[in-house]
Structure formats: C-alpha cells, structure tokens
Amino acid sequence: MTTRILDVNSAVRLPDETAAAETARERLWMSTLNALSAYQMYRLHVGVHVSGPEVMRFLLADPHFPRSVSHCLGEIENCLCDLVNYEEPLKVARHAWKRLDGARLDDLTADNLHDRLDQMQGDLAELHTAISRQYFHLHQHSALPEQTLSQ
Numbered sequence: 001m002t003t004r005i006l007d008v009n010s011a012v013r014l015p016d017e018t019a020a021a022e023t024a025r026e027r028l029w030m031s032t033l034n035a036l037s038a039y040q041m042y043r044l045h046v047g048v049h050v051s052g053p054e055v056m057r058f059l060l061a062d063p064h065f066p067r068s069v070s071h072c073l074g075e076i077e078n079c080l081c082d083l084v085n086y087e088e089p090l091k092v093a094r095h096a097w098k099r100l101d102g103a104r105l106d107d108l109t110a111d112n113l114h115d116r117l118d119q120m121q122g123d124l125a126e127l128h129t130a131i132s133r134q135y136f137h138l139h140q141h142s143a144l145p146e147q148t149l150s151q
Contacts, residue, residue, distance in 0.1 A: 007117040092130040096123035
C-alpha cells in the first residue's frame with residue numbers, strides 16, 4: 001500500500017515554483033504521511049520540514065519505520081528463514097530488497113518515480129507469487145477438484 005499511495009500522491013501536478021505551490025506541495029506530502037500513519041515518526045526521525053524527497057526516502061528506505069518498504073522486506077526475510085523450504089521465496093525477497101537498496105532515491109523526479117514505484121510493486125507481486133507457490137499450492141490444488149464436482 002505504501003508504494004501505491006506514494007505513486008498516486010506523487011502524480012499530483014501542482015503549479016510551478018510559487019509560494020502557494022510550495023505550501024500545497026508540503027501539505028500534499030503531509031497528507032501522504034498521515035494516510036500511512038507516519039507523520040509523527042517522520043517528524044521524530046527526519047524533522048519538522050516536510051519535503052517530497054525526504055518523505056519518499058523515509059517511506060521507502062527507513063530501516064526503523066515499521067511500514068517502510070525496506071523494513072517490511074527485512075521482516076519478510078526474517079519470517080521466511082523460520083520456515084522450511086524458504087530458499088526460492090527468500091531469493092525473490094532479496095532481489096526486491098537489493099533493487100530497493102540500489103535505487104538512487106536522491107534523483108527521483110515525477111517522471112522516473114512512477115517507473116521505479118511500478119518496478120517495486122512488480123517485485124512485491126513476484127514475492128507474493130513465490131510465497132503462495134511455495135506454501136499455499138497444496139490448498140490451491142485441493143480446492144480445484146471440489147469446485148469442478150459442485151459444478
């Protein structure tokens with residue numbers, strides 16, 4: 001959800017550099033933080049001034065904020081290691097984490113931000129598929145014959 005909310009809010013087009021646009025931009029990023037219940041943590045860890053690049057960096061890569069993408073990927077890795085046969089999903093999780101870690105968050109613009117967030121969402125979807133395939137495939141296969149019998 002974090003990447004989706006960031007993607008939507010970053011696509012909002014505001015007027016070019018005017019005092020009103022700067023205020024609107026700050027309020028937009030404040031509302032983004034509020035939507036993710038992150039405003040207070042942002043103020044504690046980053047500061048009072050709210051800016052787009054700092055919000056993006058905080059929500060994507062802060063290792064201590066529990067809803068940042070980076071923190072969530074770390075937790076997924078930790079949980080996978082507690083399971084059996086975790087190798088394939090773990091490989092996908094590490095690929096997603098490496099891509100996020102390698103992303104240059106300082107040079108994000110409105111143009112390339114959407115592409116990067118789409119890439120992250122694709123990585124997360126691939127991770128979901130890998131986990132489902134590894135741990136829930138028996139349930140999926142057993143449900144199919146019952147469905148065909150009832151039809």
